[in-house]
Amino acid sequence: MRPETHRLTVGAAAAAPMNLLGSLIELPFKAIQRLVGIRGMPYIFLVPNLGFFGIFVVIPLFINFAFSLTGGTNLFLSDRVYTGTEQYGFLLDCENFADSGSCREDRFWRGIYNTMVFVVFQVGFLVLFSLVTALILNRKIRGRGFFRAVYFFPVLLSPVVVALIWKWILLRDGILNAFLVTIGLEKILFFVSPQWAMFWAIFVSIWAHMGFYTLILLAGLQAIPPDLYEAAEMDGTSKERIFWRITLPLLWPNMLVVIVLALIKGVQIFDEVYVLTGGGPGTATQFIVQYIYNTGFTNQVQNFGLASAASVILGAVLFALTLMQLAAVRRKDSA
Amino acid sequence: MPEAFASSPPPRTIAGLLTARRGRGRLHWTDVFSYAYLGLGVLLMFGPVVWLTLSSFKTASGLLEFPPTLFPLGQIEVEVEGYDDPLPLYRVTEEDGTARELAQIRRIGIIAQMVDPADPDTTIKVPIRQREAVREFRVAWENYSAPLQRFNFLTYLQNSVVVTVAATIVTLLINSMAAYGLAIYEFKGRNAIMLFVIGTLMIPITVILVPVYLVVTELGMINSLWGVILPGAATPTGVFLLRQYMLTIPRDLIEAARMDKASEWVIYWRVVLPLATPAIAVLAIFSIMWRWNDFLWPLIVLNRSEVYTLQVGLNAFQGELDVQWHFVLAMTVVTLIPVVLVFAFLQRFITTGIASTGMK
Numbered sequence: 001m002r003p004e005t006h007r008l009t010v011g012a013a014a015a016a017p018m019n020l021l022g023s024l025i026e027l028p029f030k031a032i033q034r035l036v037g038i039r040g041m042p043y044i045f046l047v048p049n050l051g052f053f054g055i056f057v058v059i060p061l062f063i064n065f066a067f068s069l070t071g072g073t074n075l076f077l078s079d080r081v082y083t084g085t086e087q088y089g090f091l092l093d094c095e096n097f098a099d100s101g102s103c104r105e106d107r108f109w110r111g112i113y114n115t116m117v118f119v120v121f122q123v124g125f126l127v128l129f130s131l132v133t134a135l136i137l138n139r140k141i142r143g144r145g146f147f148r149a150v151y152f153f154p155v156l157l158s159p160v161v162v163a164l165i166w167k168w169i170l171l172r173d174g175i176l177n178a179f180l181v182t183i184g185l186e187k188i189l190f191f192v193s194p195q196w197a198m199f200w201a202i203f204v205s206i207w208a209h210m211g212f213y214t215l216i217l218l219a220g221l222q223a224i225p226p227d228l229y230e231a232a233e234m235d236g237t238s239k240e241r242i243f244w245r246i247t248l249p250l251l252w253p254n255m256l257v258v259i260v261l262a263l264i265k266g267v268q269i270f271d272e273v274y275v276l277t278g279g280g281p282g283t284a285t286q287f288i289v290q291y292i293y294n295t296g297f298t299n300q301v302q303n304f305g306l307a308s309a310a311s312v313i314l315g316a317v318l319f320a321l322t323l324m325q326l327a328a329v330r331r332k333d334s335a
Numbered sequence: 336m337p338e339a340f341a342s343s344p345p346p347r348t349i350a351g352l353l354t355a356r357r358g359r360g361r362l363h364w365t366d367v368f369s370y371a372y373l374g375l376g377v378l379l380m381f382g383p384v385v386w387l388t389l390s391s392f393k394t395a396s397g398l399l400e401f402p403p404t405l406f407p408l409g410q411i412e413v414e415v416e417g418y419d420d421p422l423p424l425y426r427v428t429e430e431d432g433t434a435r436e437l438a439q440i441r442r443i444g445i446i447a448q449m450v451d452p453a454d455p456d457t458t459i460k461v462p463i464r465q466r467e468a469v470r471e472f473r474v475a476w477e478n479y480s481a482p483l484q485r486f487n488f489l490t491y492l493q494n495s496v497v498v499t500v501a502a503t504i505v506t507l508l509i510n511s512m513a514a515y516g517l518a519i520y521e522f523k524g525r526n527a528i529m530l531f532v533i534g535t536l537m538i539p540i541t542v543i544l545v546p547v548y549l550v551v552t553e554l555g556m557i558n559s560l561w562g563v564i565l566p567g568a569a570t571p572t573g574v575f576l577l578r579q580y581m582l583t584i585p586r587d588l589i590e591a592a593r594m595d596k597a598s599e600w601v602i603y604w605r606v607v608l609p610l611a612t613p614a615i616a617v618l619a620i621f622s623i624m625w626r627w628n629d630f631l632w633p634l635i636v637l638n639r640s641e642v643y644t645l646q647v648g649l650n651a652f653q654g655e656l657d658v659q660w661h662f663v664l665a666m667t668v669v670t671l672i673p674v675v676l677v678f679a680f681l682q683r684f685i686t687t688g689i690a691s692t693g694m695k
Contacts, residue, residue, distance in 0.1 A: 022604040029600035041599040045516035046528060048509040052569035057535050060546035067545055075549055133376070136369045147373050149682055150380050156674045156685070158628035160646045164653060164667045165383045168390060168660070175386060178402035207379070215689050239365075268541045271630045275650055289541050289631075296545050297635055308545045315542040322537040 064315075067308035073301055080305070087309035108310060110283045111291035114198070118287060119266040122202045126262050127255070130210050134217035135247075148218070152211035159271030162208045167276055170200060191277055194284035201273045201285045208272060209265070213258045220254030221247070253332035260325040267317060288314055384671070391664035394475040398660055409473030413438050416455040425449065425466040436469060437461065478665035482652075487640055488666055491648035494560060495627060498644055502564040503622040507615060509569055514577030514611075515603045519589060529578075536571045540632055548635060562636040563629070563644070573618045580614035581607060617688040620681055627673060645670045 032044055063077065068087055070080035095102040100109035137148055154162065169176050170190045177187040190196040224247065232242050270289035273279070279286035279294075286294075292314070296307030390398065392407040412421035415438050422438035427449065429435075437449040440458060447466060449459045482488040517529060540547065547566055548557075556562030584607060592602045608615070630646045637643055643651065649670060653663045678685065 018604075022601070026598060026600045026604070030598045033599055038599060039522065042516040042520035042522045042525070045512045045599075045603070049513035049569045049574060050528070050531075052509060052565070053532070053535055055550060056547055056566040056569070057538055057543070060543040060550055061538055063546035063549060064543050067549075075552060077549070132372070136372055139365075139369055141369060141373070147376065148686070149678075150373075150377050152682075152686065153675075153678055154380060156624055156628075156678050158646055158670060158674070159630055160628075160649050161667055161671050161674075164649070164663065165387050167653070168387055168664065169383055173399070173401045173403075175403055181402065212689065215686055268539060270541065275630075275653070278654070292541070292544060293631070293635070296548075304545045304549075311542050311544065315538070318539065318542060319537055 064308050064311055067304055068312050069305075071305050073303070075302075075304060083305070087305045088313075090306065091309055091313070105306075107283060107286070107294075108288075108291055111286055111288040114283070114285060115267060115269070115287045117198065118202060118269060118285075119263060122205055122269075123259065123262045123266050125202070126206045126210060126213060126266075127259055129206065130213035130217055130258065131255070133210065133214045134221055137214070137218055138221040148215075151214050154208045155211040157208065159208070160275050162204060163272045163275035166200065166204045166207075192281055194281055197277045197281060197285045201269075201277060204276060205266075205269060205272055209262075213262060216258055216261075217251065217254055220251050224250045253328070256328040257325070257332055260321060260328050264318060264321045264325065267314070267321065387664060388668055391478055391661075391668045392474045392476075393661065394473075394478075395659070395661045397475070398664075406472060407474055408470040409475070410468045410470050413452050415450055415452050418450075418455075422450070424452075424469045426469050427461050427466045429465070437466070439466070475661065478661045479669070482662045482666050486652075486662070487643065488645075488648065488669075490641060491643050491645045492669070494642060495645040498560050498563050498629075498633075499623055499626040501560070502568060502626045503619055505564065505568040506570060506573060506622045507619060510573035510618065511577050511608060511611065511615060512603070513569075513574045514581055515607055517574070518578045518581035518584075519602075519607065532571050532574050534571075535569075540567070544631075544635060551636060557636060558639050558642050559636075560642060563633045566632065567625070567629075570622075573622070576618055577611060577614050580611050584610050617684060620677065620685055620688065623677065624674070 029044070033041055036044065066077060067080075069082060069084060070077070071083040071086060072079070072081050074080050091105050091108050093104040094109065097103075097109075100106045100113055103109045133151055137144055137151075141147065157165075168174060171177075172187060172189055176190075181187060188196065190200055228246055228250075229242065232246060237245075268289055269287050270293065273285050273287065274290055274293075277285045279290050288310070292307045292310050295303050295310065389406060390403075393404075394407070394409055397404070397407060397409065411424045413424050415422050418440070422440060424436055424438055425447075426434055427437050435451070437459060438452050440448045440450055442448070442463065445463050447461050447463050449461050449466070450457070451459070483492075513532070517525060517532075551557060551562045551566065554562075556565070588606055588610075589602055592606050597605070628646065629644070630650070633644050633647045634650070637647055640648070640651070645666075649663070649666055652659075652666065
């Protein structure tokens, strides 16, 4: 960021209308300032933002609990019947928690198991590939900026675009199958096989998000003081040993942040996979957020209570993960 | 100068010459691995997007071909005297190996009725195995124009632009006001409010889908773009980013403005905002990305085709029973273009923004 040049260009173009707008809004604000004094002004500046948070985050959070304790199909709370913890009981009613088929709401548990499988493989390989890429980009490489951009640009693509790019490749008559036929193999119907669908869901989401985590790890690698490496080289330490004894330990705080961040995002996976596979075949790639979405919004009977109860459970998991994230960030900043 | 040359002796063998690289020493296996990995990365990251773009220029029939051709090709059609429509041109190989170009009138089973464009009066019957389409490089621009004219894609595009612009303006305004309040003043409850703002990070939209839907319904904003714009306008990351930046603005400037009897709003608008432009630019870029790419929430709020954003419209279009891939591909490219442009011009901004804030 170069603040000076930037301020000049944007400032010059936007100055006139911005000044006009500013003077227009100033009138009511001046009146308010006369009323509450300077000491009252910070609250005035905070009101719009906190209002939005209140209406669209805090109140909904409480309504969510209320919803999860009621039944029926009405949207408005006053029309809903209080059912206590019935929705939770319904969701958690399982003979054997390892087998989703034995649960009363088997789609919920399928969603949980699918999400767990997805998160384990996606986060694992995501962090691995991001680390390898960051390490390579941190070397003395020609065209480093170009390669960094290559890995990064999918981060900015929309999930719908990402899914369509890959769907087009993986279709029955797509280019990947054309390649398989050319080298003498059979066509594979990727979206008909549960294993392949899950594989591509994981692959595509790694493809889309890897650049983001690579960037964070690269920033971490570049923050390691070079004199540490120089000292180690002077002592004749092997490259391998340098990696295990200097690079990895010093990068570890960043790794921790990346892992937890990837977990938080991974648990909420929905967009790309929904467009890519639609959750199919069957429920093979249906994840927990899609379960909530389907239950609350697309099924014939919109079961808001059940969707809310599932959201509360998801929220509890994310809350725990976020606490881990904050702990990881604190460790990183103090390190 | 002579010393510098002497210190790095030229490679003595051919192998040494081949493996010599910038810097010192020979090509280590890790260098080979690095470049191989990066080369593969370019193929894997760029390849799919290039393939999508190339495919988007093919005609509907061109897309059905298997195995697919790399570049968009279209069959040549010729005007033949006595026929109203142009006829497709084929190269016909006779039994004796001679080849000539004929236009096809119609096909009946495995026999094609063909005609020589130079001699339109005699029809020739040719087994279809003996004929092969004559093709030329042709770009199907209609893939781009048709969805914008005949389908609602122009409306979707417009809706996406409205949502992105309006939401970004609202986000910048209210987040910078809150950041100003938190950065410049000392007041009771500041830390509590700061904690609250960061706490909202823990509640992503996926956790409160149903209740926010209720709130938006109560506000009468279902199937309205406002229902998409407003719920995500206050962002904890935005407030945090701007506040951290505003903390670095020297207090003397603000005190001096107060001495000049400037109102608090003027200090915010004329002093602090201009100084915080770099941070605001970063937030603006992020907001544009978030809003342009947003999918789950618009999917829930927007149920009528007239109010779809590009992402929702694209999803609906690709989910139809008989997917018109030539249109889907072209519209995917349209959706992708703004992001590519933003990336091309603002890459450094985005990457430093992410690296320094750890958000996206």
